[in-house]
Amino acid sequence: MIELYNIHKSFEGKPVLKGVNLKIGQGETLVILGRSGCGKSVTLKIILRLIKQDLGRIVIDGEDTTNYTEDQMLPLRKKIGMLFQGSALFDSMNVKENVAYPLREHLKLPEDEVSQKVAQALSFVELSGAEQTMPSELSGGMKKRVALARAIVLEPRYMFYDEPTTGLDPLTSRKINELINKLKDEYKVGSIVVTHEIANAFKVADRFEVIKDGEILFSGTANELKGSKLKFVQDFIKGGTIENANQ
Amino acid sequence: MKNYIINTAASTVEALYRFFAFHWEVAKRLVRPPYYPKLIWEQMDRVGVDSLPIVVLTSFFTGFVLAFQIGYALMRFGAKLYVGGIVSVSLVRELGPVLISLVFAGRVGAGITAELGSMQVSEQIDAMRALATDPIRKLVMTRFLAAVIMLPILVVVGDLIGILGGMLVSVMNLGLTANFYRTSVVNALVFNDLISGFIKPLIFGGMISIVACYFGLTARGGTKGVGDAVTRTVVVSSVLIFLLDAFITKVLFLMGM
Numbered sequence A: 001m002i003e004l005y006n007i008h009k010s011f012e013g014k015p016v017l018k019g020v021n022l023k024i025g026q027g028e029t030l031v032i033l034g035r036s037g038c039g040k041s042v043t044l045k046i047i048l049r050l051i052k053q054d055l056g057r058i059v060i061d062g063e064d065t066t067n068y069t070e071d072q073m074l075p076l077r078k079k080i081g082m083l084f085q086g087s088a089l090f091d092s093m094n095v096k097e098n099v100a101y102p103l104r105e106h107l108k109l110p111e112d113e114v115s116q117k118v119a120q121a122l123s124f125v126e127l128s129g130a131e132q133t134m135p136s137e138l139s140g141g142m143k144k145r146v147a148l149a150r151a152i153v154l155e156p157r158y159m160f161y162d163e164p165t166t167g168l169d170p171l172t173s174r175k176i177n178e179l180i181n182k183l184k185d186e187y188k189v190g191s192i193v194v195t196h197e198i199a200n201a202f203k204v205a206d207r208f209e210v211i212k213d214g215e216i217l218f219s220g221t222a223n224e225l226k227g228s229k230l231k232f233v234q235d236f237i238k239g240g241t242i243e244n245a246n247q
Numbered sequence B: 001m002k003n004y005i006i007n008t009a010a011s012t013v014e015a016l017y018r019f020f021a022f023h024w025e026v027a028k029r030l031v032r033p034p035y036y037p038k039l040i041w042e043q044m045d046r047v048g049v050d051s052l053p054i055v056v057l058t059s060f061f062t063g064f065v066l067a068f069q070i071g072y073a074l075m076r077f078g079a080k081l082y083v084g085g086i087v088s089v090s091l092v093r094e095l096g097p098v099l100i101s102l103v104f105a106g107r108v109g110a111g112i113t114a115e116l117g118s119m120q121v122s123e124q125i126d127a128m129r130a131l132a133t134d135p136i137r138k139l140v141m142t143r144f145l146a147a148v149i150m151l152p153i154l155v156v157v158g159d160l161i162g163i164l165g166g167m168l169v170s171v172m173n174l175g176l177t178a179n180f181y182r183t184s185v186v187n188a189l190v191f192n193d194l195i196s197g198f199i200k201p202l203i204f205g206g207m208i209s210i211v212a213c214y215f216g217l218t219a220r221g222g223t224k225g226v227g228d229a230v231t232r233t234v235v236v237s238s239v240l241i242f243l244l245d246a247f248i249t250k251v252l253f254l255m256g257m
């Protein structure tokens, strides 16, 4: 269980999060919706403590990480896989070394076992045989899938997906949705998905949270979301994507 | 105006605080493994071996020109016999460490900042941390140790090449024999010169790598931010080379070296 209590964060005096509360359990997928720039990526990074909150408490599997140092965070970060919005592949390494990176860092495995686990993770994202390719030679969607393979290779208990399907074709998007659901069903992975794509959101979500003006505006199931009387929520799901709403 | 001064002072203090806090982060990790020897080795190759050509070139011409100028100046007093001694002492104590460190700041320091800066703005540093690894250990310490080991070695190589360049001039233009030049070098250099010539690049190497990593890891704002960070690295480490050089020279003198 990951719990966030009253998280505040501002950048250079400009408030982004103003008291966010969230809970996410094992085997549950939470979708976070909100307009571009409302602080969704920041929220994920704050949970991993890549960014420190100004105020508020975070508890991960019973451990209060509010005052944790980098060293103390390391074991917890192994439990959480993060797919970055921009993939964040290491561009000095090829695909295989990218996916093998967490394996080499944290498990002392023989080389053939590393290769085998990498191949397995790559086939999971339908990129078998891409081992020797450099990230600069990959399309945006392929990068995202390699980043996903790298995030799941240590078999984390939690997965954070920052816009996993943005910029992907419908078939690949469907694959990614199936993957998110498979990790949930088979491995009881707890997930947070940040997305603008409402159709994809409905395919994976157990619960929704909508962020507006730095606070949680709405929290509930898919049906509750659809039935919500809030104008912002209705505009949001009718608009389909944030870009179309109010612009 | 008053506000402006207060704000500038406050942000300068804050920037200095962060810079020294970064030193502390690196120092803490120096005393505890893991050290990633394979990565250190790789970096030694990149910062050291790959810098050899430019170091050889710079030192050779420095020694060459130095011998020329000193030789002609001394000739007026009929003292050109001392050229070997003067060239070698000024190279080993002063010019070698400072010039080669400046070249090192331009080549290696700028390279480190550009690399780490690009990793920072493309979230690769965040990704390393999210994958439960420590970028300060993997990126900063490996470069710091490589620079501290390799810059003194580069300076020793550079000193030798510079002295050789001076010999060439002495033999070809000043009419000294190679043997005479060599004896004058050996007689002039004392142990303290070598110590001074070795301590400086050791400290400069550490300083340049830390400055370069710091500005790289704190780069913000895309490609332009990386460019600004590289400029800052070269400016700050060049200025610090001169300041530290004056300081170390003074301290060594006080210690009788």
Ligand SMILES: Nc1ncnc2c1ncn2[C@@H]1O[C@H](COP(=O)(O)OP(=O)(O)OP(=O)(O)O)[C@@H](O)[C@H]1O
Residues within 6 Å of the ligand: A011, A016, A034, A035, A036, A037, A038, A039, A040, A041, A042, A043, A085
């Ligand atoms: N490291 C940072 N330094 C300064 N400001 C930041 C930083 N990271 C994020 N911000 C600011 O915080 C706000 C929220 O950013 P965030 O990336 O979380 O948005 P988002 O909800 O993920 O948007 P999008 O849907 O476009 O990805 C933005 O205004 C952004 O400018």
Ligand SMILES: [Mg+2]
Residues within 6 Å of the ligand: A040, A041, A042, A085, A162
């Ligand atoms: Mg985002």
